[in-house]
Amino acid sequence: xxxxxxxxxxxxxxxxxxxxxxxxxxxxxxxxxxxxxxxxxxxxxxxxxxxxxxxxxxxxxxxxxxxxxxxxxxxxxxxxxxxxxxxxxxxxxxxxxxxxxxxxxxxxxxxxxxxxxxxxxxxxxxxxxxxxxxxxxxxxxxxxxxxxxxxxxxxxxxxxxxxx
Numbered sequence: 274x275x276x277x278x279x280x281x282x283x284x285x286x287x288x289x290x291x292x293x294x295x296x297x298x299x300x301x302x303x304x305x306x307x308x309x310x311x312x313x314x315x316x317x318x319x320x321x322x323x324x325x326x327x328x329x330x331x332x333x334x335x336x337x338x339x340x341x342x343x344x345x346x347x348x349x350x351x352x353x354x355x356x357x358x359x360x361x362x363x364x365x366x367x368x369x370x371x372x373x374x375x376x377x378x379x380x381x382x383x384x385x386x387x388x389x390x391x392x393x394x395x396x397x398x399x400x401x402x403x404x405x406x407x408x409x410x411x412x413x414x415x416x417x418x419x420x421x422x423x424x425x426x427x428x429x430x431x432x433x434x435x436x437x
Contacts, residue, residue, distance in 0.1 A: 297339040297351070302417050304409040305333035307357060307367075310391070328404065329367045331359045335420060338372075350374055350431055353424060355383065355392065371395035376428035383421065390417075 307329040338352040356369040370392065373382050382393045390406040408414035 294338050294340050294352070296336055298337040300335045300337075300420060302333040302335070302408065302413050303360070304330070304413055305357065306330045306407050306409060307392070308405040308407070310403045310405050325405070329357055329359075331357060331367065332364075333357055333406070333408075333417070351427070353379075368394050368396075371401075376425075376432045379425060379428050385418070385421070390421075 306327060308325045308327055311325060334356040336354045336356060338354070340349060340352075352372050352374040354369055354372055357367040358364045359367060370382050371378070373379050384391050386405070388407075392404050392406050393401050394404055396402055408417060
C-alpha cells in the first residue's frame with residue numbers, strides 16, 4: 274500500500290539555488306481533488322477492484338520560477354511546481370510535485386487522463402506516487418487545462434531549440 278507524505282510548512286519549493294531564482298508567477302485553481310490511483314486503472318485488470326480514496330480537497334497552485342542572473346537560454350528556462358494547499362485559514366501545503374524544468378519531466382509529472390489528470394507526486398527519500406487530480410468546477414478545470422497546454426507547448430519549443 275502506498276502512502277503519501279504531507280508537508281505542513283509554508284516553505285518555498287525546492288528550486289535549485291544557482292543564481293537568482295525567484296517566484297515569477299503563482300496561479301491559483303480552486304476546488305481541486307486528489308484521489309489515489311488504483312492498480313486496475315493502470316492495467317485494466319479487475320482483480321484490484323476497489324474504492325478510490327479522496328486524499329485531498331483544496332486549492333492547486335502552479336508556481337513558476339525564473340532565474341534572472343544568467344543570460345543563457347538554458348538558465349532562463351522556467352521551472353514549475355504544483356502545490357496542493359488547504360484553503361482554510363493558513364495556506365498549509367498538503368503535497369507538491371518535484372521541480373519541472375524540461376519537456377521530459379513535464380510529461381512524467383503531469384498529463385491528461387480522459388476527463389482527469391494524473392500527477393506524479395514527489396515524496397520523501399526521492400520516492401514518487403501517482404495520484405489522480407480532478408476539479409469540481411468545470412471553469413477551473415478549463416483554466417487548468419489551458420495553462421497545461423501553454424506550458425507543454427513552451428517546453429516543446431524549448432526542446433526543439435536545444436535539440437532535445
